[in-house]
Amino acid sequence: MAWRSEVGRLSLLLAVLWSFVLPHAFGAGPGDGDPYSFDDFPMDEPITYPVWFKRSFLDIRSDLSEALAEGKRGLMVYFGQQRCPYCERLMRVNFGLSDIVEYTRRHFDLVPIDIHGIEEVTTPDGALLSERDWAQREGTDFTPSILFFDAEGRIALRLRGYYPPYQFRAALEYVADGHYRRESFRDYLARGENRMLFDPEDLNEEPFFAPPPYNLDRRRTAERPLVVFFEQGDCHPCDVLHGQALRAPGIQRHFADLDVVQLDVRAETPVITPAGTRTTARAWAADLGLFYAPALIFFDEKGREFLRLDSVTGFYRLRGVLNYVADKGYRTQTYGAWRSSRRD
Incomplete structure (x- = not known):
C-alpha cells in the first residue's frame, strides 16, 4: 500500500x-x-x-x-x-x-x-x-x-x-x-x-597514498599487492580510522610494502581497475557493491581480490589483516583459514 x-x-x-x-x-x-x-x-x-x-x-x-x-x-x-x-x-x-x-x-x-x-x-x-x-x-x-x-x-x-x-x-x-x-x-x-544534501568535504590524506592517474591494471603481474581505500567526505568512520588506527607506526610501516590508492566513492575520478577495465571511482564502488565507507579492498599481484574490510575496523583487526598480507598468506589460504592455523 x-x-x-x-x-x-x-x-x-x-x-x-x-x-x-x-x-x-x-x-x-x-x-x-x-x-x-x-x-x-x-x-x-x-x-x-x-x-x-x-x-x-x-x-x-x-x-x-x-x-x-x-x-x-x-x-x-x-x-x-x-x-x-x-x-x-x-x-x-x-x-x-x-x-x-x-x-x-x-x-x-x-x-x-x-x-x-x-x-x-x-x-x-x-x-x-x-x-x-x-x-x-x-x-x-x-x-x-x-x-x-x-x-x-x-x-x-x-x-x-x-x-x-x-x-x-x-x-x-x-x-x-x-x-x-x-x-x-x-x-x-x-x-x-540521496534525499540529504551536504557540502562536499575533502578526504583524509596519508603519505602512503599514490597520486593520480589511477592505472591499477594488473593483467601483467605486479611486484606487490594493492589496497584501495574507498572513502567519502562527511564520513565520521573515515575520520576515526585515519585519526586512530592509521596513526600507529606499527600499522603505517606495512603500507610501505603495498601499492596504496585512495578513491572517493562519490567522484567521477577515472580509474583503470586491476582487471584492466576503464571506469570511474563511483562506478567501480557500485560494481563492487560497497555500502560502507571506509572500505579497504585488497588485490594480489595478479589483480585478484582476496580480502575486503568494509565494516567498522579498529587497530587490532587492521593489524591482523596487514600481518596476513605481509606473511603472503593470501597466496595459499583465506584469511579465516590462515588465522585458524596460527591459533591451532
Whole structure:
C-alpha cells in the first residue's frame, strides 16, 4: 500500500540521518558513545548471548521451518567468537536497543554459531559440517557476521563485521520488507542518502597514498599487492580510522610494502581497475557493491581480490589483516583459514 511505502522511505531517511547525527552527538573520542571508536583487542571475559537467541540443535533447515511456521520472514545466523569485541558491541549496543530487539524477534529467529566450534551443523543445503568448517565456507572472516536466510532458504543478505545501529536497522528492514528481491543493499541505503544534501568535504590524506592517474591494471603481474581505500567526505568512520588506527607506526610501516590508492566513492575520478577495465571511482564502488565507507579492498599481484574490510575496523583487526598480507598468506589460504592455523 502507498502509506506503507512512504513509511518505509521515511524510516530509511531517519536511519541515514541518525548516522550523521549520532557520531557528532557523542563526540569522536574513544568511549561507549561513539559506535566507531572502541578497544578492539580480544576481551578477557566471554560474551553472554541474549536469552532470546534460539536454542538450536544446529539443523538450520529445521530452524528456518520453525521460524516460518511462527509467521516470521526468515532466519538470521550469527557467526561470532567468545571474546570478540565487535561481537560484544553488537550484543551490548545494537541488541541493547529495545526497538532493534523487538523488530528482530518479530521478523526472525536468530541462531548463534561459534566460528571455532566443533559442533555438527546441518546447513541449508543439507551438508554436515562443523561450526568452524561452515564458518570458513561462508567466508565469515570478520565477526560478527550474519547471514539472513529468506523463506526459500536463500541468502538474502550478508553482513560481515560490526555495523552501528542505524545500518543494522536498515539491514533488518531491507530483508524483512523484501527489498532484497528488487535492489541491492547499497541501492537501498543510497535512496535515503540521496534525499540529504551536504557540502562536499575533502578526504583524509596519508603519505602512503599514490597520486593520480589511477592505472591499477594488473593483467601483467605486479611486484606487490594493492589496497584501495574507498572513502567519502562527511564520513565520521573515515575520520576515526585515519585519526586512530592509521596513526600507529606499527600499522603505517606495512603500507610501505603495498601499492596504496585512495578513491572517493562519490567522484567521477577515472580509474583503470586491476582487471584492466576503464571506469570511474563511483562506478567501480557500485560494481563492487560497497555500502560502507571506509572500505579497504585488497588485490594480489595478479589483480585478484582476496580480502575486503568494509565494516567498522579498529587497530587490532587492521593489524591482523596487514600481518596476513605481509606473511603472503593470501597466496595459499583465506584469511579465516590462515588465522585458524596460527591459533591451532
